Amino acid sequence: MPTQPDRHAALEQYRRRSGVYDLELALFEPIRREAIAQLAPRPGETVIDFGCGTGLSLPLVRAAVGAKGHVVGIEQSPDMIERARQRVAIQRWRNVELICAPAETAQWSGKADAALFHFTHDLLQRPEAVANALGMLRDGARVVASGLRWAPRWALAVNAGVYLAARRSITTLAGLEQPWKELERQLGPMRSRSRLLAAVYIAHGQRR
Ligand SMILES: C[S@@+](CC[C@H](N)C(=O)[O-])C[C@H]1O[C@@H](n2cnc3c(N)ncnc32)[C@H](O)[C@@H]1O
Secondary structure: OOOOOOHHHHHHHHHHHOOOHHHHOHHHHHHHHHHHHHHOOOOOOEEEEEOOOOOOOHHHHHHHHOOOOEEEEEEOOHHHHHHHHHHHHHHOOOOEEEEEOOOOOOOOOOOEEEEEEEOOHHHHOOHHHHHHHHOOEEEEEEEEEEEEOOOOOOOHHHHHHHHHHHHHHOOOOOOOOOOOHHHHHHHOOEEEEEEOOOOEEEEEEEOO
16 A cells, blocks of 8 residues: 555545445444544534545534534545435535535635544545645634554454455555544644554544
């Protein structure tokens, strides 16, 4: 695997995967719930879901911010965001905005109260994507990142599982020891915890 995220490969990866993605993620749904609980969206707030994929986080976030809140999903894969669009249309949510663009160049003019990066390893390895994302947040905004990570080296079987999952969902293994490192460098101190035998992390912090 390359040492940098490969956007072309990622688009192809998610073009092929978009139809089965929601089923494949079922095992990780408790992690999503925990990450969103950590983010603690409040009624009336604006929350951005970076790398929102098929929109699996949208129902939980939308329920928390309510009809007066605002949810923005930013996603580079047209195939994945199309599924999110269908979800929004079926629910008739008027306060969910979806933007199909890489986080590096996406434009959104507001200042959000909170941001979620759920299983978005490639995005978090790109300093320019993190910088552009953080520029969309107000001072004090809450940030949660979660996703795959290497377990300790001796946990060979766990790391075999991380490797297999990574092969399917990301385009670089670089940074898997501490995937939130670049986010923390730009955001400020983050606290992290491990889940699923340390194959998954949930990290949180606040924009300075
Ligand atoms: C494993 S999926 C996670 C999707 C969603 N966050 C979820 O929780 O189900 C990773 C997503 O990040 C998107 N992605 C990767 N790099 C990105 C970038 N630089 N900008 C925007 N989206 C990106 C991929 O297209 C893919 O949909």
